[in-house]
Amino acid sequence: MTVPVIELRGLARTYPGPPPVPALRPADLVIEAGGYVAVTGPSGSGKSTLLHLLGLLDSPTEGSYLLDGLDTSALNDRDRSALRGRQIGVVFQAFHLLPYRTALENVLLAELYNQTPRSDRLRAAADALDAVGLGHRLDALPTTLSGGESQRVAIARALVNRPSLLLCDEPTGNLDSRNAASLMELLDQLNAAGFTIMVITHDAGVAAHAGRTIVISDGVLSERIEVDHA
Amino acid sequence: MRRSLTGLPLPRLTARDATAEAVAGIVQRPGRAGLTMLGTVLGVGAFVAVLGLTATGAGQISHQFTVLEDTTVTVEDNGPANNVAAPGTNPAIGFPADADAIAGHINGVAAAGVWWPVSVPDGTNFTGSLALSAAASQTINLLAASPGATAAMGLTMVAGSPLSTYENDNSQHVAVIDTSTAAALGISAARLASHPAAFVDGIAYTVVGVYSSAQRVVTDESAMLIPENTALADFGNPQPGIGNQDEAQMVVATRVGAAQAVSRQIAAAELPTDPSRLVVTSPPNPQNLQSEVSGDLAGLFLILALISLLIGAVGIANTTLVAVLERTEEIGLRRAVGARPRHIAAQFLAESTAIGTLGGLIGTCIGVGTVVIFAAAKDWTAVLNPAYTLPAPLIGSVVGLLAGAYPALRAARTSPLAALRHA
Numbered sequence: 001m002t003v004p005v006i007e008l009r010g011l012a013r014t015y016p017g018p019p020p021v022p023a024l025r026p027a028d029l030v031i032e033a034g035g036y037v038a039v040t041g042p043s044g045s046g047k048s049t050l051l052h053l054l055g056l057l058d059s060p061t062e063g064s065y066l067l068d069g070l071d072t073s074a075l076n077d078r079d080r081s082a083l084r085g086r087q088i089g090v091v092f093q094a095f096h097l098l099p100y101r102t103a104l105e106n107v108l109l110a111e112l113y114n115q116t117p118r119s120d121r122l123r124a125a126a127d128a129l130d131a132v133g134l135g136h137r138l139d140a141l142p143t144t145l146s147g148g149e150s151q152r153v154a155i156a157r158a159l160v161n162r163p164s165l166l167l168c169d170e171p172t173g174n175l176d177s178r179n180a181a182s183l184m185e186l187l188d189q190l191n192a193a194g195f196t197i198m199v200i201t202h203d204a205g206v207a208a209h210a211g212r213t214i215v216i217s218d219g220v221l222s223e224r225i226e227v228d229h230a
Numbered sequence: 231m232r233r234s235l236t237g238l239p240l241p242r243l244t245a246r247d248a249t250a251e252a253v254a255g256i257v258q259r260p261g262r263a264g265l266t267m268l269g270t271v272l273g274v275g276a277f278v279a280v281l282g283l284t285a286t287g288a289g290q291i292s293h294q295f296t297v298l299e300d301t302t303v304t305v306e307d308n309g310p311a312n313n314v315a316a317p318g319t320n321p322a323i324g325f326p327a328d329a330d331a332i333a334g335h336i337n338g339v340a341a342a343g344v345w346w347p348v349s350v351p352d353g354t355n356f357t358g359s360l361a362l363s364a365a366a367s368q369t370i371n372l373l374a375a376s377p378g379a380t381a382a383m384g385l386t387m388v389a390g391s392p393l394s395t396y397e398n399d400n401s402q403h404v405a406v407i408d409t410s411t412a413a414a415l416g417i418s419a420a421r422l423a424s425h426p427a428a429f430v431d432g433i434a435y436t437v438v439g440v441y442s443s444a445q446r447v448v449t450d451e452s453a454m455l456i457p458e459n460t461a462l463a464d465f466g467n468p469q470p471g472i473g474n475q476d477e478a479q480m481v482v483a484t485r486v487g488a489a490q491a492v493s494r495q496i497a498a499a500e501l502p503t504d505p506s507r508l509v510v511t512s513p514p515n516p517q518n519l520q521s522e523v524s525g526d527l528a529g530l531f532l533i534l535a536l537i538s539l540l541i542g543a544v545g546i547a548n549t550t551l552v553a554v555l556e557r558t559e560e561i562g563l564r565r566a567v568g569a570r571p572r573h574i575a576a577q578f579l580a581e582s583t584a585i586g587t588l589g590g591l592i593g594t595c596i597g598v599g600t601v602v603i604f605a606a607a608k609d610w611t612a613v614l615n616p617a618y619t620l621p622a623p624l625i626g627s628v629v630g631l632l633a634g635a636y637p638a639l640r641a642a643r644t645s646p647l648a649a650l651r652h653a
């Protein structure tokens with residue numbers, strides 16, 4: 001039996017107030033390798049909180065989070081940084097590209113702290129941009145890229161280290177419908193190529209791409225059961 | 231390769247990568263980087279320029295002195311009083327008969343000898359020929375000089391030779407004159423072989439040498455030098471040295487740098503029984519002079535340089551802090567892709583240090599340029615001590631490193647979550 005990529009055991013996050021905000025209630029969740037999960041819910045329901053916990057950008061106030069079978073709550077900052085760099089790729093709604101760096105340099109940034117030789121990094125970055133269909137825009141500055149292209153650069157940056165988990169926070173939130181559709185196609189391809197993906201979204205159309213949808217409401221996770229419209 | 235508990239290699243930022251990131255951070259805002267390093271440029275520039283100008287000025291002063299004053303020691307016979315000798319006569323000179331030889335044994339002495347201005351009665355005739363009328367008579371400085379003294383005077387001969395020991399020992403009636411005296415007396419330097427004579431009140435002195443210039447004593451006046459013993463025989467003892475400048479004295483030419491040592495030894499060597507009778511004059515110590523020059527003005531400028539550096543440090547600290555606040559998103563992103571807080575700190579430290587180093591380099595160039603241009607304008611030799619000049623850019627590095635410490639700490643503490651959260 002393979003180890004799940006994500007296993008949450010009573011994971012919860014309460015922001016210390018005042019007043020304290022229980023943004024995520026104790027949650028249990030398992031995502032197998034190669035899974036493609038959508039998380040939906042209204043604004044303020046705790047979607048980003050969950051993503052930040054899964055991305056090791058934040059620590060839970062309760063429960064434990066096992067990434068590839070490793071209990072992350074036992075790890076110090078050094079090891080969590082190593083996991084962030086190697087095992088997890090995050091795609092943000094706001095892209096977060098460095099404005100003065102080219103597409104290639106933005107992707108290279110994700111490999112900077114990696115202990116890999118520079119020539120290997122360059123090749124991997126160019127390959128990643130190629131994989132998202134931007135092999136011809138390596139030297140473009142983010143200011144000259146469209147929203148869809150910028151988000152593709154961000155995805156290339158997230159997957160350049162071949163992480164076991166790709167986390168996307170509202171990846172289509174800043175895109176028009178045509179760009180959003182082609183981006184979802186790209187995520188489908190990446191999932192088909194073996195990446196485990198979690199997408200946070202408002203958009204039912206985006207959620208429909210995922211094999212599984214988790215609904216979050218006031219910090220409570222629940223699995224959406226497919227209902228037959230008989 | 232170090233691995234963590236997770237089995238993964240630990241995140242790491244090499245010095246080369248940190249430097250590349252710092253340079254990228256600086257060049258993306260070149261105008262701001264330029265303004266930021268201004269204080270450091272001024273501070274380091276002022277530092278280099280002040281030290282360079284001080285050294286150049288002091289070098290110039292000691293250069294001027296080295297040429298002559300630094301190699302000249304003067305010893306005056308300052309006694310005894312008139313009444314020691316019989317009425318109407320002068321006392322014997324204080325220097326021993328072998329004064330030249332004694333001085334010659336002192337380490338560092340190149341040449342030394344006794345001389346004095348011979349006092350001749352008013353209206354004494356100097357002529358180039360007995361046949362010439364009184365109208366052609368001249369007033370000429372007549373000096374008694376030992377052979378050592380003529381050597382120490384550093385005469386540049388155009389004809390003949392300086393006074394010799396033989397001529398002195400035998401009280402010969404010979405003279406060495408300068409070119410203007412030769413011209414005034416109608417004596418041709420080219421025809422010394424015909425033994426022309428200069429007459430002092432009818433006494434003939436055969437001109438054995440003509441000189442064009444001198445390094446000491448007879449530097450800027452026309453003179454006629456006759457042997458010491460001849461002068462004693464013809465004109466008696468010189469006036470004693472109280473209240474006039476006609477006393478016997480000794481001129482000592484030393485080797486470069488030896489004047490101080492020679493001046494300390496010579497009185498006791500010449501007159502062991504009564505050294506205080508001899509008054510020794512030596513050039514000022516060039517090192518004292520140099521430190522005097524660097525003492526007052528340079529101190530002020532160095533304080534100004536320090537203030538500029540302080541302002542430079544505040545400038546760098548301020549800009550780096552602003553950059554940290556502006557770039558929280560970048561910091562959050564770097565944390566998200568594996569950077570540890572220390573890597574973030576290292577990056578901003580590298581940036582502030584690079585700005586400081588660049589400022590230091592530019593400042594050093596400006597400082598060196600200032601010294602070189604100033605020296606060229608004054609026709610001086612620029613003196614730049616490599617011990618101060620070469621490490622000067624490092625002052626900028628240190629300023630940048632110190633100035634970046636607090637902003638780097640702030641950057642390292644930036645929460646990645648706060649940085650990446652969007653509205």
Ligand SMILES: Nc1ncnc2c1ncn2[C@@H]1O[C@H](COP(=O)(O)OP(=O)(O)O)[C@@H](O)[C@H]1O
Pocket residue numbers: 015016021023041042043044045046047048049050
């Ligand atoms: N740092 C924080 N401190 C306090 N409350 C927070 C903080 N971050 C988020 N919250 C609150 O937690 C809840 C969940 O937020 P979030 O996870 O961002 O929701 P979503 O992404 O679904 O819109 C919201 O009520 C939000 O106001």
Ligand SMILES: [Mg+2]
Pocket residue numbers: 047048049
């Ligand atoms: Mg959100």
